[in-house]
Amino acid sequence: MRTLTEDQVEIGSSLPELSIELTPTAIVSTALATMDFTPVHHDVEGARAQGSKDIFLNILTTMGLVERYVTDWAGPEALVRGINVKLGVPAYAGDTLTFTGTVVGREAGEFTVEVRGRVSLGDHASGTVRFALPE
Amino acid sequence: MSSLSGRTAVAGIGATEFSKKSGRSELRLAAEAVHAALDDAGLSPADVDGMVTYTQDANQEIAVAREVGIGDLSFFSRVHYGGGAACGTVLHAAMAVATGVAGTVVCYRAFNERSGRRFGQPDARLGGEPSSQGLEMSWHVPYGLMTPAAWVAMFARRYMHAYGATSEDFGRVAVAMRRHAATNPAAWFHGRPITLEEHQASRWIVEPLHLLDCCQESDGAVALVVTSAERARDLRRSPAVIRAAAQGSGAGQMMMTSYYRDDMTGLPEMGVVGRRLWEQAGLGPSDVQAAILYDHFTPFVLTQLEELGFCGRGEARDYVAGGGIEIDGRLPVNPHGGQLGEAYIHGMNGIAEAVRQIRGTSVNQVRDVRNVLVTAGTGVPTSGLVLSAG
């Protein structure tokens, strides 16, 4: 895996799309891996009893997937400085989460990528990731 | 009226190491520096009966006294306005000693400014409450004008416009400080000089200031022992006599944002300090062999040279050209490397260097030093000292 160099990143260029199948296993394994044991993220009965149609992705995982989406593209040595996410509709088990992204800025060695993660209900997460590339 | 001049002296200096992460509490740093200063003076904690620090210091005088084993205190005082307090602590100590309120006073400043709360980071609470300072900040913070670099940059831009100064003129200050630090083993930037090209290539922090126009952030502590000049002469070290000490604030003064009063090209509060120092000392700019000028940001070093009378208005860029403020220049400024090169201890490390220059013990010793001028934080109500041999 190679890390991009600064001159390989062009403002306005798009990141390759990434689709993630939100299987129940994906929802549950990520909830547990992020130490989030709230029932709506692993207990279908419990989630339904609360009015949700199924278990859904937790926020710590949303943050993790947004980060992964950018570093998958930028490379392992990209230094992630910050992630700002506006949270939208829930990402339920059975849905597909599709990330798209565009490089929107470069400021003193720090790049900004705008990221959108969409599910069938609409935008699940939208925001920006800031990162630097090693010199 | 009897003058303060010559009646008191700095008899001891002490410091911790300067780092980015002390790994110790601020109180412990304070206690270590005070012990070091007392040892340097050849005094014991029992000799101390007064203490002065900054209002911003997190260590109460009584807490430091407890840790160090200092007993009864008859004088304790705090000086306000950030780094503008530095020389003010010595002024307060000197006044206490000269008037007999105290016999031996310790001044100290201790913080984990890099690993703890960093002054350079934006703090949304600055404009938070309707105190006079909160209201003052509220004319600036909502617009994102909320870091010391930004506050100073606003003055720097106007100064450049008025006098045709350039970023390279500011850069020469940084180059000089880093040159001095490079040969000072106590300096964070020991062995790491910079070139003007590196200064110019460093990233923007707040235009017109580059990264290398801004001083570093440090963890550490410095303490000073002030006693009567008479007593100091009997102690272990040769005294640095306090020839003059002054505080100053100007009309229409604000904290870092005095944008509303004059043409924004000077530091009137430093003018107040300078006039009082020269008058009290009976000296002028040509009588000091070295100067410690507060250097949290390079542009205000130029302004200080002008306010203190080393050169005329707008002429500081010529004064610093060709190594003018370097160790072998016409006025060696901050031989220790200043806060840009040695450490940012809110100006207290500069006073310690002035004492070493008077003693003749600095690692970057200037020849034949008799008088040294010291200044404190700029852009805020400030203070200054003239220390002399004897």
Place this chain on the structure above:
Amino acid sequence: MTLITDPTLHDRLMALAERQAAAGEVRGPAAADPVNVPMIRHWADAMGDANPLYTDAEAAAASVHGGIVAPPAMIQVWTMPGVNRRAGQRPTPVDEVLAMLDGNGYTGVVATNCEQTYHRYLRPGERPVPATRFAGLTGPKRTALGEGYFVTWNVTWYCEEEPVAEMLFRVLKFRPRTGRAASGTQDGRAREQEAGARRDSGAGEGPAGARPDSGAEEAPAGARPPYPLRPAVNEDTAFFWEGAARGELRIQKCADCGQLRHPPGPMCPSCRSAARTYAVASGQGEVYSYVVHHHPPVPGRQAPFVVAVVELPEGVRIVGNVVDCPPSEVGIGMPLRVTYRQMDDELVLPMWIPRES
């Protein structure tokens, strides 16, 4: 669900919010386990993140990090409370505000923003400590979910005394619409339960696990997050901010000697009069000095941005942003005219745009 709205509720909420904000940062317990490779491996595996620097010691040693590092987005994971919520844990400054909202019918909760800044990467063996600071309460606002309040807090994670990461977290606490009760009291109860879960999780470092519990609901519309850089306002300065909200640039004027003054204050320095009025400025000005802010990041602002000291023909100076103009085109002497920007539901700031001279 019938709720009697307590007319003093809003004031009590705001007073509580002010107290909680004043409480400053409250530290929580340190991470139960230090940063460790097994948890990182488990996380990376579940996320499908194949970055070798998180788990492969050899690859990591050869990288810019010189050794294994934790994924930055794991920061919150280290200080999650675990399955059996820690009893007797010190409450964060956020808990009481959420509890008061719950107790007054604002039982629904939906997270709206999560913003994390990573100062550096963590390494195995480090043990971050979270510190939570209550950052703000705004409302009541009408949203697609119902009337609600936005609650914002910050968490800073420290290693030793060094801040290593920060998070801003915002939720909407809303009063579920009574019309929806028909579709099931279950709905309301569900929200309450979820709100309860939120609270148990310890506000700052816990999972803000709550999401809209009905997929049909959209994120709240039309509500702006509170602008983080608010001015302090008192009786000496309120006229200025009220003016800005109405699109007037008001300059204090001494009612006795007529002197204009900015920034304003309670007593005329020229004639001692405390009688004040104001003049509405023409709205023209020119750049007296300016800066372009790049670093460090400023909350609520996108760098680079321009701040200027603007000189008004009325004879006073005022600080403001120059907008709708590339920073490289700003210069001293540039003619400007005032404009107004709505920063959130309450605050309007006067700003400046280039004017043809």
